[in-house]
Amino acid sequence: MVDVWQTAMDHAVGAARRAGQVCCSGALIRCVDQVVREALQDDRKVMTKSSSVDLVTQTDQKVEQLIIQSVKEKFPTHRFIGEESVAAGESCVLTDAPTWIIDPIDGTTNFVHAFPFVAVSIGFSVNKQVEFGVVFSCLEDKMFTARRGKGAFCDGEPLQVSDQEDIKQSIIATEFGSSRDPEAVDRIFSSLRNVLCIPVHGVRGAGTAAINMCLVASGCVEAYYEIGIHVWDIAAGSLIVSEAGGVLMDVDGKDGGPLDLMSRRIVAANSRTIAERIVREIDAFGPPRDDEPLRR
Numbered sequence: 001m002v003d004v005w006q007t008a009m010d011h012a013v014g015a016a017r018r019a020g021q022v023c024c025s026g027a028l029i030r031c032v033d034q035v036v037r038e039a040l041q042d043d044r045k046v047m048t049k050s051s052s053v054d055l056v057t058q059t060d061q062k063v064e065q066l067i068i069q070s071v072k073e074k075f076p077t078h079r080f081i082g083e084e085s086v087a088a089g090e091s092c093v094l095t096d097a098p099t100w101i102i103d104p105i106d107g108t109t110n111f112v113h114a115f116p117f118v119a120v121s122i123g124f125s126v127n128k129q130v131e132f133g134v135v136f137s138c139l140e141d142k143m144f145t146a147r148r149g150k151g152a153f154c155d156g157e158p159l160q161v162s163d164q165e166d167i168k169q170s171i172i173a174t175e176f177g178s179s180r181d182p183e184a185v186d187r188i189f190s191s192l193r194n195v196l197c198i199p200v201h202g203v204r205g206a207g208t209a210a211i212n213m214c215l216v217a218s219g220c221v222e223a224y225y226e227i228g229i230h231v232w233d234i235a236a237g238s239l240i241v242s243e244a245g246g247v248l249m250d251v252d253g254k255d256g257g258p259l260d261l262m263s264r265r266i267v268a269a270n271s272r273t274i275a276e277r278i279v280r281e282i283d284a285f286g287p288p289r290d291d292e293p294l295r296r
């Protein structure tokens, strides 16, 4: 049978690697070279989006345009949902059409502060189902990939989630997100307190949703949850987790409900037992959906 999306996936891997080189040369320069750092004053200009801590740089915008242009040349009929294009006013609606869902720099705050976890994330959906996901963790130089039904890989090596079923023997990843609304922060802290006091062995966060999900897929942490993320943060990572044997859910009711890429809420875990326990412990508030027209 013809593997219709393999060419698109090969293109995504190449685009992610090229994009990662652009981000990471910037990030490494920030770490090591004060002189170049000053010379790059313009490139380092940090702007804000939905809040004063929701950061964006010219590199985010440049990398997204590089990826979109290269895809358009090869697949002119495909659609896009790109983080920085949506910030610039493009619509954020997932249709049945082949759609590239792009986070040019996942972990922009890390990037700005030279905290060394930054990823390029490219998901590709058809009929609203993710067909492949590519996450390039550029400072670690690790390429995570997954095709629906064909497994998940890191640099070509198969990935498998942890087999730990006891949440008390687990590490859970999460993030605080970019809202500083005191009510939302209280809810995030109350969830965090509940999870920590299960008790779990530890709580971690890499500062990028995509890498947190690759950590679940690699078996380094048992689960990752977050409320407030966007479709571009999780499209690629969600397939990498499920193809590594993990489970994905929303945070509704007792069993979470099926993952909804637009709901801005996710639990990604090694097992249903651990995912459902997290759902029971967290405060399931609902930020405005990604496809809600008046969210900005």
Ligand SMILES: O=P(O)(O)O[C@H]1[C@H](O)[C@@H](O)[C@H](O)[C@@H](O)[C@@H]1O
Pocket (backbone or CB within 6 Å): 055, 083, 103, 105, 106, 107, 108, 109, 175, 176, 177, 178, 207, 208, 209, 210, 226, 228, 229, 233
């Ligand atoms: O760096 P971003 O692409 O903006 O993604 C971030 C997101 O903004 C933040 O809310 C999450 O907590 C992080 O995990 C994302 O990766």
Ligand SMILES: [Mg+2]
Pocket (backbone or CB within 6 Å): 103, 105, 106, 107, 209, 232, 233
């Ligand atoms: Mg992101």
Ligand SMILES: [Mg+2]
Pocket (backbone or CB within 6 Å): 060, 083, 103, 104, 105, 106, 107, 108
């Ligand atoms: Mg981003």
